[in-house]
Amino acid sequence: MKHTRHNTAPADGDARKSIRPVICYPVDTLPKPEMHLYTAARKTMKLVDTVIVAPREASVFRVPAGHFFRIVSVEGAQVGDLNLWSEGDLNERFYSGKTRALHGTHLSTGDRMWSSFPHLRPMATITWDTLDWYGFDSDGGSVHDVIGTRCDPYTHHLLSGQDYHHCCHSNLTRALAAETGLSLQQAETHVHDVLNVFMCTGFTRDSHQYFMKASPVRPGDYLEFFAEIDLLGALSACPGGDCSAEHSSDTAACYPLHVEIYKPDQTLLEGWCSPEPSGYSGSHGERPGC
Template identity: 50%
Template sequence: MYKHYPAAYQVSKGSALAVDKAFYDRIREAKNARTLIEQFEVPIRTGRAWKVSAGQVFRVTAPVGPQVGDFNIWNAHDPRERLWAARTRQLQGAHVSTYDRLWSNLPFLRPLVTITDDTLADYGIDEHGGRVHDLLGTRCDPYVNKLLTGEDFHHHCHSNLTRAVLPHGLTEFDVHDVLNIFQVTGLNDDDLYFMKACPAQKGDYLEFFAEIDVLCALSTCPGGDLSVALWGPDAQDPLSVCRPLGVEIYSLDDSLLQGWTPPERAPYKGNHGLELVTPAWEK
């Protein structure tokens, strides 16, 4: 009976949440007005980082079959600005798709990227309340694994992302809550997080438009397509259901970018009600 209760954050005309859908439709549909400039695969149970310039498009793809990917993103010039998963959940949804944006943390609070295409957009809500492209959960990590199993494992997504960003001058402390691409999740009747088998098939992708220059990192989750239990009495090694993920980066013809400008950081001045007092000796 709560399904139609209004969201806390509402879109008002002219606000940053009011997306110019015609602009992103043009980018998605004009496939002949883009050029592939880089393409690579991320092997199973590893991570990789890459940069994308503002005004370019990139895809995360399933080149072989179902596989979950844990995705981090930063401002390429200032890693203090990065994906804020919690606020993105509130502004866009706990699961994201076409026209949704990934927002950065305070004091920046602007869209880092906008989703322009999603081959799994029709997944909708399944019989258990699951949805795809998850912001509810976060990356698997060796710390919780040690707590649950007593064992060390060095290829969790947190570790994969850590190794991926080291060449870019970042550390474990820069790895943050992720977007779980191709992952189906929800909350059960006990209000506990659940994960389901990945629905992605060979050729599926999630596509993003870079609103600013960004550094991205992707981990091919060691749980693979999440079709087997990872913890508990039925846990088993999911190595057989692990597959690579792909990344494609495209430049766009200038004609597609007419009228677009990179978003500015939040206009709030950041004084938080404090008044600056000029010292007496400077008066």
């Protein structure tokens, strides 16, 4: 919805609005992914495991550092919600907001998924995207966004007054609880904002609201990542299917997704090592002795 404006513009209103924007986080000094190593290594990789994510459900998977993984469309147009954690520490998890600030609203080849404070390091680097041809359409939509959060039962109840249990938030919660032995309540605290894989989204030009439209994904499409650290991942096959109509539905056509894990020739990664956590001191300006 548009906000009602109660005030007229001041005399210098146009001048204030015409000031040029400044990029908040220039990335010229951002550590660059070693794409030449990944490109060579991915040519040798061999499939070592496949995890099937059933429609309207989520599955957990593990990827050792130095391996690749793919999220693959296998039967029909289907979007997925991806969470990542450090395998050894659930408190280190994918930070979608900082990833968005560094790389923009939608991710593709060469972009990285960054972890939460105090670690702030690359968790995974996107090494191939079969949908990179899509770019941005005339509506301002693109694929693989970090602007949405995940469909959840709380917002669903807020807007409809009804409970719905197979939204992505609940799917991820159940899957993480089953994998780790945590209670549902404990697991839920670790579920976080996602990478919306294959989802086509943007902001409307009039009301500036978050929108979705039918995903362009087709069977055989995939988004491929290189695991920079040992990863625990969870992927939900969204109950909205291709999200052309709604994202919490028992009637939308939904399909499984596959997570394929690949091991490359490790000799081709010579010189690569997992990134260290942030070098920030952690003092937050506190004076010694305080």
